[in-house]
Amino acid sequence: GDSVTQMEGPVTLSEEAFLTINCTYTATGYPSLFWYVQYPGEGLQLLLKATKADDKGSNKGFEATYRKETTSFHLEKGSVQVSDSAVYFCALRGSSASKIIFGSGTRLSIRP
Amino acid sequence: DAGVIQSPRHEVTEMGQEVTLRCKPISGHNSLFWYRQTMMRGLELLIYFNNNVPIDDSGMPEDRFSAKMPNASFSTLKIQPSEPRDSAVYFCASSLGEGHNYGYTFGSGTRLTVV
Numbered sequence: 001g002d003s004v005t006q007m008e009g010p011v012t013l014s015e016e017a018f019l020t021i022n023c024t025y026t027a028t029g030y031p032s033l034f035w036y037v038q039y040p041g042e043g044l045q046l047l048l049k050a051t052k053a054d055d056k057g058s059n060k061g062f063e064a065t066y067r068k069e070t071t072s073f074h075l076e077k078g079s080v081q082v083s084d085s086a087v088y089f090c091a092l093r094g095s096s097a098s099k100i101i102f103g104s105g106t107r108l109s110i111r112p
Numbered sequence: 113d114a115g116v117i118q119s120p121r122h123e124v125t126e127m128g129q130e131v132t133l134r135c136k137p138i139s140g141h142n143s144l145f146w147y148r149q150t151m152m153r154g155l156e157l158l159i160y161f162n163n164n165v166p167i168d169d170s171g172m173p174e175d176r177f178s179a180k181m182p183n184a185s186f187s188t189l190k191i192q193p194s195e196p197r198d199s200a201v202y203f204c205a206s207s208l209g210e211g212h213n214y215g216y217t218f219g220s221g222t223r224l225t226v227v
Contacts, residue, residue: 032213043116043203043218044155051213089155093212098167099145100216104154 002027006090006103013080013110021075021106023064023090033057033066033073034091034100044089047075082110114138116219118204124225130192133222136185137206145216146179146189147203155203161187162210194226 007022025033032051036044048057053068062077073090090103117136125131137144145160159169164181172179176195181187191198201223205216 030212034215036215043220044205044216045218046215049213049215093214095212098143098162098210099157099160102155 002031002092002094002101004090004092004101004103006088006106009087009105009107011106011108013108015082015110015112016079017110019075019077019080019084019108021088021090021108023073023075023103025071025073025090025092027071027092027094029095030068031092031094033064034093035062035064035073035075036089036091036102038087038089038105040086047088080108080110082112084108085110116204116206116217118202118219118222120222121220122223122225124227125194127195127226128193129226130190131194131198131224131226133189133202133204133224135187135189135204135219137187137204138208138217139185141206141208141217142184143207143210143214144181144187145205145207146187147205147218148200149203149221150200158189191224194224196226199224199226 003026034049035047037047038044048059050057050066056065064075087105089105093100119134146158148156158171159179161181179189201221203221205218
C-alpha cells in the first residue's frame with residue numbers, strides 16, 4: 001500500500017541555518033504530495049503541495065520539488081527563523097485514494 | 113471562511129463518563145475525517161465520511177467509540193464509557209472532494225483528558 005517515510009526528529013538548528021527535511025514515498029500511479037505544519041497547540045495546516053512530477057510547491061520561504069525518479073519530496077528552507085519551530089508532516093494522496101497518508105512527523109526546533 | 117470548527121477545545125472528564133466531541137466542517141466540503149493524536153502513537157485516522165456516509169471506520173479503536181454525521185454541516189465523535197487511555201487530542205478535518213489533489217483543512221482540535 002501507499003506509504004510515506006520522513007526523517008526522524010527532533011531536528012535542532014540555529015536561526016538562519018539551511019533546512020532540509022527528507023521525505024520519500026511509495027505509491028502506485030501519480031499521487032499528490034503535501035507538507036503540513038503543526039505549531040504548538042494547533043491543528044495541522046497545509047504548508048505546500050505538488051500534484052505532478054517536477055512540480056515545485058512553495059510557501060513562506062519553504063520549497064519542495066516532486067521527484068518521481070527518486071520518489072522524494074524533500075522540504076527545504078534557505079534561512080530558518082525561531083517562528084518555524086513546529087512539527088512538519090509529509091503526506092500523499094494517491095490517484096485512486098480517498099484519504100491522505102501522513103508520515104510520522106519531524107519536530108523542528110530553531111534556537112536564537 | 114470560518115474554517116473547521118471543533119468544540120469543546122478542552123474536555124476533562126472522569127473515567128466511565130460519556131464524552132461527545134463536535135465538528136463543523138467547511139461549507140461545501142463533502143469529506144470529513146476524525147483523527148486522534150498522542151505522543152506515543154502519533155496521528156491516527158479513526159473514521160472518515162464522504163457525503164455524510166461513513167466510508168472507513170477501521171481506525172476506530174473499539175466499540176466504545178462511535179461517530180455520526182447527520183448532515184453535511186455537523187459530525188460527532190462519542191466515547192462511552194471513556195477511559196484514561198483515551199486521553200489525546202482529537203482533530204476533525206474536511207476536504208473539498210475525493211480527488212487526489214485536494215488537501216485537508218484541520219480544526220484546532222479537542223484536548224481530551226480522562227482522569
